[in-house]
């Protein structure tokens with residue numbers, strides 16, 4: 001019971017209790033866990049302990065998910081939820097014509113499960129920057145790309161990022177109905193947006209989005225939007241005017257160029273090379289009957305070491321296959337593209 005935990009902590013922290021007790025990592029974890037999960041309440045003059053409730057818990061990045069391993073975190077990706085860590089694997093690839101060289105894992109990053117994928121790319125580039133040669137291109141999936149990364153990686157590390165940037169995800173764009181962001185004309189100099197109905201925005205606030213990336217929030221007055229005959233196509237809010245969130249000017253232009261480029265056949269051919277990394281991920285999981293899917297160690301440091309050793313084992317298997325002349329397996333064609341090929 002939660003009250004038992006409090007009694008234990010009070011005993012450990014009481015005057016006269018041995019000092020070393022409160023220095024124990026298990027006691028520190030218990031104390032943090034109890035502070036995060038429970039609160040003391042007084043009901044009818046009696047003190048009791050209550051669960052904080054979902055809305056009063058700390059952010060996922062600091063919330064202890066398991067008392068046995070204070071580093072693991074809750075996370076979710078689409079329908080998948082888990083408690084633990086994330087592992088990010090990079091491998092070398094010389095180009096589409098490269099069928100002669102072994103594809104080796106060049107770097108492994110392990111983080112707690114809440115760290116945004118895009119945050120690890122700079123770490124990978126920093127670690128690879130003392131390698132010779134530093135890769136000129138880095139092929140990444142959409143979870144890792146961002147406008148900032150597309151802009152900064154060529155400057156800070158001389159690496160061109162090749163990866164799809166996320167499309168317009170406004171409700172209006174996704175449902176192909178109503179006015180999405182591209183329906184508005186943005187005047188970056190006067191810091192105003194004009195809507196398809198000819199109204200001009202009132203507020204322009206520079207800040208950051210929920211991922212702490214630079215973002216600009218543009219708002220129209222409620223009194224502007226209230227009488228608008230096209231309101232149903234534009235906003236669902238009954239109380240406020242339309243609101244848009246855009247990236248800063250240089251990033252917005254870059255994203256538009258990147259979205260146009262990723263629709264071309266050239267870009268798709270260039271990016272197709274990344275498909276092979278899925279087999280790397282599969283192989284690390286398979287070799288990891290030794291364990292990347294389920295860590296067998298407690299703590300980030302040991303889990304990361306296990307990931308590095310697994311990557312080294314995969315590299316040895318690949319080097320062996322290369323030395324004895326085993327050809328690379330062909331990339332699997334998923335069911336939908338296979339149907340297109342048949343047609």
Ligand code: SF4
Nearest residue numbers: 195197225228234242
């Ligand atoms: S609801 Fe507001 S922003 Fe949208 S079209 Fe009408 S006036 Fe313009």
